Amino acid sequence: xxxxxxPLSTNILGTKADTLMRLRPLVKRxxxxxxxxxxxxxxxxxxxxxxxxxxxxxxxxxxIVRSSALTEDTLESSNAGRFTSVADVILKDEVYFCSxxxxxxxxxxxxxxxxxxxxxxxxxxxxxxxxxxxxxxDTLAPYMTINYDETSGRTDIITAGSEGEHKTLVIYKxxxxxxxxxxxxxxxxxxxxxxxxxxEEITKHDALDIEFCYKDGEVFILQVRPIxxxxxxxxxxxIMIGKALTQIAExxxxxxxxxxxLYGKQTAFGNMPDWNPAEMIGIRPRPLALxxxxxxxxxxxxxxxxxxxxxxxxxxxxxxxxxxxQPYIDIxxxxxxxxxxxxxxxxxxxxxDYYISKLxxxxxxxxxxxxxxxxxxxxxxxDTRLQELREHDFSAEEIGIIKQALLELTNTIIQPDGLYxxxxxxxxxxxxxRNDILGTELSDVSKIYWLIEDCKRYxxxxxxxxxxxxxxxxxxxxxxxxxxxxxxxxxxAFLRSVETVAKKLxxxxxxxxxxxxxxxxxxxxxxxxxxxxxxILSKSYQESPDKYFDxxxxxxxxxxxxxxxxxxxxxxxxxxxxxxxxxxxTTVDEFWxxxxxxxxxxxxxxxxxxxxxxxxLRLTREYGxxxxxxxxxxxxxxxxxxxxxxxxxxxxxxxxxxTHAINHNKEMHRLYAGIVLPHLIRTPxxxxxxxxxxxxxxxxxxxxxxxxxxxxxxxxxxxNGLRGKIVCIESADPGFDWIFSxxxxxxxxxHGGANSHMAVRAAELNIPAVIGCGSVHFExxxxxKRLAIDAANEKVTIIS
Numbered sequence: 001x002x003x004x005x006x007p008l009s010t011n012i013l014g015t016k017a018d019t020l021m022r023l024r025p026l027v028k029r030x031x032x033x034x035x036x037x038x039x040x041x042x043x044x045x046x047x048x049x050x051x052x053x054x055x056x057x058x059x060x061x062x063x064i065v066r067s068s069a070l071t072e073d074t075l076e077s078s079n080a081g082r083f084t085s086v087a088d089v090i091l092k093d094e095v096y097f098c099s100x101x102x103x104x105x106x107x108x109x110x111x112x113x114x115x116x117x118x119x120x121x122x123x124x125x126x127x128x129x130x131x132x133x134x135x136x137x138d139t140l141a142p143y144m145t146i147n148y149d150e151t152s153g154r155t156d157i158i159t160a161g162s163e164g165e166h167k168t169l170v171i172y173k174x175x176x177x178x179x180x181x182x183x184x185x186x187x188x189x190x191x192x193x194x195x196x197x198x199x200e201e202i203t204k205h206d207a208l209d210i211e212f213c214y215k216d217g218e219v220f221i222l223q224v225r226p227i228x229x230x231x232x233x234x235x236x237x238x239i240m241i242g243k244a245l246t247q248i249a250e251x252x253x254x255x256x257x258x259x260x261x262l263y264g265k266q267t268a269f270g271n272m273p274d275w276n277p278a279e280m281i282g283i284r285p286r287p288l289a290l291x292x293x294x295x296x297x298x299x300x301x302x303x304x305x306x307x308x309x310x311x312x313x314x315x316x317x318x319x320x321x322x323x324x325x326q327p328y329i330d331i332x333x334x335x336x337x338x339x340x341x342x343x344x345x346x347x348x349x350x351x352x353d354y355y356i357s358k359l360x361x362x363x364x365x366x367x368x369x370x371x372x373x374x375x376x377x378x379x380x381x382x383d384t385r386l387q388e389l390r391e392h393d394f395s396a397e398e399i400g401i402i403k404q405a406l407l408e409l410t411n412t413i414i415q416p417d418g419l420y421x422x423x424x425x426x427x428x429x430x431x432x433x434r435n436d437i438l439g440t441e442l443s444d445v446s447k448i449y450w451l452i453e454d455c456k457r458y459x460x461x462x463x464x465x466x467x468x469x470x471x472x473x474x475x476x477x478x479x480x481x482x483x484x485x486x487x488x489x490x491x492x493a494f495l496r497s498v499e500t501v502a503k504k505l506x507x508x509x510x511x512x513x514x515x516x517x518x519x520x521x522x523x524x525x526x527x528x529x530x531x532x533x534x535x536i537l538s539k540s541y542q543e544s545p546d547k548y549f550d551x552x553x554x555x556x557x558x559x560x561x562x563x564x565x566x567x568x569x570x571x572x573x574x575x576x577x578x579x580x581x582x583x584x585x586t587t588v589d590e591f592w593x594x595x596x597x598x599x600x601x602x603x604x605x606x607x608x609x610x611x612x613x614x615x616x617l618r619l620t621r622e623y624g625x626x627x628x629x630x631x632x633x634x635x636x637x638x639x640x641x642x643x644x645x646x647x648x649x650x651x652x653x654x655x656x657x658x659t660h661a662i663n664h665n666k667e668m669h670r671l672y673a674g675i676v677l678p679h680l681i682r683t684p685x686x687x688x689x690x691x692x693x694x695x696x697x698x699x700x701x702x703x704x705x706x707x708x709x710x711x712x713x714x715x716x717x718x719x720n721g722l723r724g725k726i727v728c729i730e731s732a733d734p735g736f737d738w739i740f741s742x743x744x745x746x747x748x749x750x751h752g753g754a755n756s757h758m759a760v761r762a763a764e765l766n767i768p769a770v771i772g773c774g775s776v777h778f779e780x781x782x783x784x785k786r787l788a789i790d791a792a793n794e795k796v797t798i799i800s
Contacts, residue, residue: 012203017068017118019224026202030195030212030219033120037068040105041113047098054119055091061121063089065100068116069108072225083107088122123222128188128214129155132196133227134173135207140233141241141674142174146192155213155222168692168776170676173197174242182689188214195219233674240671248323248677249684255321255330256684262317263339264352267332268359269321269681272367272695272751272772274334275302277320277327279731279751279772281534284673287665288620289534290327291638292613294320295452296460298329305464306337309419310409311376312348313341324672328681332356334369338376340405347398354392364696366680367753367772370471375402377472378410379479380578411585413469414594420469420601423462427605430458434612444623449646451616452639459609466602473598476591485574488702490565495763497565498596500603502737502761509741513551528614531713531735536617536635538735548738553723567592599760606734606757627655629662636665679774695774698752699791700759703768705746706788706799709781712739726789728782732758740765746789747771748796750778770796 012022017037024032036054043050054063067083084107086100101117108115130148135141146169169189171182184190192214199221200206211223256267271278275298281289298320307313314337320327335355339348355374359365365372375386386399394402413419433454437447477494480486486494505526512522527542541548567575576588586594620642624634641661645654678690710725722742729736730750734757739747747769752758762769768791773781777796781787786799 013205013224013226015068015070015116016066016072016223016225017116020118020221023199023202023221023224027195027198027221029191029198030221032221033123035118035120037116037118039113040108040115040117043101043105043117044113051091051094051097058091058119058121060090060092062124063091063097063119064122065089065097065104066118066120067104067107068118070112070115088124123155123213123215123220125153126155126213126215126220127153128192130212132192132210132212133208134196134200134210135227135233136674136676137209137227137229139674140207140227140229140231141676142172142233142238143676144171144173144193144196145169146171146189146196148192155211166776166780170678170690170692172241172245172676172688174238174245183685184689192219195221199224237671237674241675244324244672244675245687248687251321251323252681252684252687262332262352263312263336263345263348264332264356266356267330268356268366269323269328270331270366271326271328271679272753273329273331273369275319275329276367276751276753276756277329278679279749279753279756280733281327282532282731283326285325285327285534286537286635286669287325287638288536288635289532290322290325291640292534292616293327294318295639295643296456296613297464301456301460302464303337305461305468307341309465309468310412311341312336312339323677323681323687324675325669326672326675326677331359331366331369335374338370338374340402340409342405342408343401347401350394350398351402354389354394360682363680363682363693366693367695367751367774368698370753371475371478375406377413377475378403378406378582378584379475380485380582381479381482382406382582384482407583410472411583413472414591415585416590418469418594420466420594420598423465423469424597424601424605426458427462427466427608430454430608430612433458434615438615444619444626445642445645448616448619448623448639449643451612451619452643455609455612455616459605459612463602463605463609466598466605469598470602473595476595480575483578485571485578486567492701492763492766494565494595495599495760496766498599498764500600500760500764501607502603502734502740502757503764505737506740506765509549509551519545528611529735529737530614531733531738532731533610533613533733533735534617536621536631540614540735541738549741551741603734603757603760610734624658627658629655629658633662636662636669638665692776693774695772695777697773697777697794697796698759698771699794700762700769700771701766702792703766704788704790704792705768706786707745708786709784711782712736726787728778730778737761740767746787748773748778748781748787748789750775 013019017035020032020035021037034057036057038050064085064087066085069083072083084104086103089097089100091097104117128148128150130146132144132146134144136143136145147166149166171193182193184193192212195212196210199210200208205226207227207229209225209227210221213220213222252269258265271283277293281293299318300315302319303314303317307315314333317333319333320329332352335352339351343351359369359373362372370376379385382403386403389399434451437450437454477491481488481491508517508522508525511517512519523542523545528540530538530540532538539547572588575591579586579588579591620634621631623642624630637658641658678686679693681687705726707724707726709728710722711728713730722739722744724743724745726746726748727739727744728748732749732752740761744767747758747762747767749758749771750773752772756771759769759771762771768789770789781796781798784798784800788797788799
């Protein structure tokens, strides 16, 4: 059924009061409290008559006086929350009751006498209250979203946007066919769902915004209105979604089966673990960005690096799969790649099963699996951390074997001539090789092909190694805090003392603002950066510097904070003792040098290889322009379609081949745009009924900030007014570093991990940040006018 208003629904849906009055005798699976309604004109003319009717109807009951304006609850505009309702009044207090009615009328802010007001019994101490959209409120795709509260006892906690333990349940309700019936966590929600479907059936309208509550075994309908969205969801797209979900469910079942070359009996899929595609390319990337990320990293390179560093060999397994264009990490494959290759099959199976079961028990950790789930390196507090395995049937001997394997693996990485130094030397070769390719007479296709091949070998492969090394460094720093060798502030001071490319960018921004370098010099160094590293539609700094930087208004306060960190003699002595005790083959000085280099070189390697990505995107745009194809068009081409042009010769019309592929991908992208999937998929059933995951955010620094909120994305035309604001960004890769030149007060991102670029950057600048808060928190906080971030206490408060 497409989202349309039928004549019958028009007869039922009217003002808030009229709709409830018409529905009341028709609903069987819910209850609508009786009501007394009247117009503003009737109230002005004869208050006594209305008071008498209300008194006869309700007696001494506690009541709520509610708005029912003619401009409220229409198909064009809901005006939700615009008008006043006054709860918990009684008719005995006639003065207060009358003042409540007057407050509601005054909220209409006009003189129309045909606006309505109505009175109902006041419901409190409810078990569940919430709001349901019976279709996706933005796209009208066939998903029911139930946002509810089951702790406060209030009926307005969701509609008021108040803080609390809110939950959001998403239910696919498209054509049935092979679709599984919704599975509910309890009978209460099943009753609520059935009541909502009944309202749809009665009104013959399936795009409704319904307020409800649940008390003493009954569902109460508090408000019914059409979703204020005049779009129509195409019928063919709805059919395609149903077919796609069936195929996705079948694929998940297939990939979840035991595999002879994988450890672990089952798997799950997440868009934020490991190489975090949600952060790097978004949850709905276009085909070019998706295919480029796969080619450069997640198809093969990621596994080569893990194998090189002493982990299990997963070279034949792609890390990332795509469900209707949405990227997901195969978590079993990921967890296998964190198991030291020296462990035997039995212990490897046991460890993989433990990791997966732990994640399924604690799904809020799916964006921080390397910190909360797996043991991927040795740390100074590893003995304590490994004790949890004793509670899950691991013997002391098995734990000792795991510990020794992690020690040997870590030693090969961190020692003075460790693997990470070889990767650093390798990535430094990429600059010359890239310039050599660009300086030839090769065709655009040939240059794209060789830039990709070189970027994999000399860019993303060594970067993957350096990223792993930086993670190990971060784990060591955290373990020193946990053991009391460093304080949390000392760890933060160390991170601020690290000299990274991002810090140099801030310094050079200041230098340009003070005319110490030219714009050409600035862009020669940083012009390749763009928000959305793999997105051809995102302008680079070179292409649009004024879009990102407000050089004229940069002040001295925007300079990067650089601490001079010097450990004490006592700290170094404690570290030396622990290094020797644990068998870590490095001196104290070499250890500190490792920690610093690991973090600095990761950022440098990323900076270097993204120059190649920028050139690949530039040449792809130029290649398309030869055939009158725009950057928008080329965003729908797979990078593999271009690479094939290098390795094969065919007598075909090249433009027609490209245009056909682009048009096909555009259509698929459009048809799949309405599909909503959870961040973490544990079973095939979860693609039909799932909760929007409550992710535990990563708080950065120990500072605090209270400021107005400003939402930023890659499509903004001019970043005016960021100074002193808390900035909200869905996904923030290194190309978003420009925001730090605007003197922001705080940062919130939907996606990103504790060790992500933005987490490191915020720590360097001592900016209170909330990284990777998830969709539920992000949507709530981005809508606020003013927020307070208390990073030390890991708390965000909505001020207004």
